[in-house]
Amino acid sequence: MGKLHILMIPYPVQGHVIPFMQLAQSLAKYGFKITFAISESSHMCILNSLSGKNSLHDQIHLISVLDESESGDKNVPGSIFEAIFKVMPRKIEKLIQENNTSEVDQISCVIADLCFGWAMELAEKMRIKRATFITAAAANLLLGFNIPELIDDGIIDNDGTPAIKDRMFQFEPTMPIMNSSDLVWTSMGNLTMQKLIFDMMVHNNKAMKSADWLICNSTYDLEPGAFKLAPEIVPIGPLLFSNYLELSTLPPEAEPSISSKESPNSQAGSFLPEDFTCLNWLDQQPLCSVVYVAFGSTTIFNEAQFQELSLGLELSNKPFLWVVRTNATNAKINIFLKSFVDRIGRQKGKIVSWAPQQKVLSHPSVGCFVSHCGWNSTIEAISNGVPILCWPYFADQFMNKSYICDIWKVGLGLQKVDNEIISCGEIKDKMEHLLGNDAFKKRALKLKEMTMNSVKEGGRSRQNLINFFEWIKSS
Structure with a gap:
């Protein structure tokens, strides 16, 4: 039997690609084959940073699924954002169909960004295992879940704009104090982008119900209130490049494709060359x-x-x-x-x-x-x-x-x-x-x-990650 094939779809910006790549490294070490689908410009940035290599460790294959020229007028606010949500779904569906026409190398699981609720709906339609990866704090998803309550409480209007400017609120004592003027969508500058992001979050509330797993780059200790209010979110963090090499529990049939002694000079997924x-x-x-x-x-x-x-x-x-x-x-x-x-x-x-920020912060x-x-x-x-x-x-x-x-x-x-x-x-x-x-x-x-205890042997994030990997393997 060949390696199980996973399709990973990050939102194609640096802050989302890095944790996705860190997760991909752990998946590859556990024996999975990865197709890493991003936009053309992000793809080129990563290739330049990797000196032209189109794959990592022979198990993570980078592909471009969206040419930014398809977004129309790039000077129109939100045009590229709209292309990602209108053009990319068709490209991803075609990619899965082409891969899954044969008995070999079929995509058996989709791991998509929180921004891509459509990917969960698509994978459900195609009867493929599916997981949403939250690269931000769990509180971010909880904010989206609570949009109807924020409207009912008069904090925001139906279109997401603040009903009262600078209204402060908090979901739980261990969660952030939020400002109605500085929410994920209200702080985006122009009204077009605010509406696009708000509408996306509203739609994602429904799409998240299609996900088999909601995994998050966080820990129970960092966000106890968020995980108490939304126990369906499973923390697997912190995902750092120093951690993925520590995942020693491998399935018996897997051959590690990443040496435990390997220490890459450059952070895979970086859009820019790092100055060491x-x-x-x-x-x-x-x-x-x-x-x-x-x-x-x-x-x-x-x-x-x-x-x-x-x-x-x-x-x-x-x-x-x-x-x-x-x-x-x-x-x-x-x-x-x-x-x-x-x-x-x-x-x-x-x-x-x-x-090389992770190396700098550890200095x-x-x-x-x-x-x-x-x-x-x-x-x-x-x-x-x-x-x-x-x-x-x-x-x-x-x-x-x-x-x-x-x-x-x-x-x-x-x-x-x-x-x-x-x-x-x-x-x-x-x-x-x-x-x-x-x-x-x-x-x-x-x-x-x-x-850091959460990712050590016996740590809760580590066990969550292993449980997630074993679920992907299960029939």
Whole structure:
């Protein structure tokens, strides 16, 4: 009998692809064959990062199922988003049909992103096992489940817009404090995108009923309230590349395709090449002294905010490692950045275009993390006991900030002034507070211990993951 074939469909952006790839690595080690379906642009980014390889470890095959040119006018807000939900389903259905016409190599299970409720409905129609993978916090799905109640309680209107601006609410004492103006859909900027995402979440509430499993990159200890209110969600996190090699329980007939001694230099699934010179620079810095600054793959600053951030780092007088993507700057910012680096000296600060973040956050020199609070960044920091200075921008990042600051108490938030700029003084003061108060580090280390215990032998996330793999194997 050949290897069981799994089709994985992540939402084709960096923050979703990375945890999907981490799950794919574990599946491959357990003996499954993976087809990893993404959009053309995401596919090309990963290929460039992998130096042109179209597969990983001979068991994870990358394919493109959507050309962004099919989205029509890319300048129209939401056009690519709509293409993903209108064009991609037809492509995926055709892909499954073509694979399953023969007796060999049939796709036996679909693992799709939470965003893709249509994939669960399609797999159900085609009588294929199906699982939804929640790459964000479990609280994210719970928010979607509670949309009808939020409407009934007068917190949001029927179209998802806030009925009362800045209305605060909380589903359970261990869950984030939410703001009606900063929900996943209400914080997306333009009204077109807000409506598209709200409608998607409403539809997904129905589609989730088609899923056999709802798995989540989280742990019971991180989100006890969410898992109590929605016990159908099964945590399997934290999914980190350092963890997938630890999954030693293999089916008797499987031959491990990934060596237990293997330690890939680059993070599979990364859209950008990682600069490993920053690790050598970190080796030269004192213990817990470095401020790591990174805002994910999409955040872009204007010139004024960029300068305030750089001045805040300079005023703090702390060594820093700052990720500044080349596609996030312009000519003026580049000129300012060069003079800034020349002024402070390269020993005091290092700037890279992309960093091996999981390796950086596990480095003993890193003392705190200035972050946009994406869920991947959040769970990576938590897994390494690193306090977080929170700078959220959109979607679930505000929810994650509340977890960090209000519930886990392992970080601080930054406050904007009237002109929507976070000042250099605010950055300096909060940075010093976070690094100077041992209570944040102690709580972060305690949370790290609880979180990482979940993936060790006997841990609940580890057992959930093995149970999930065994379910896929079962007839």
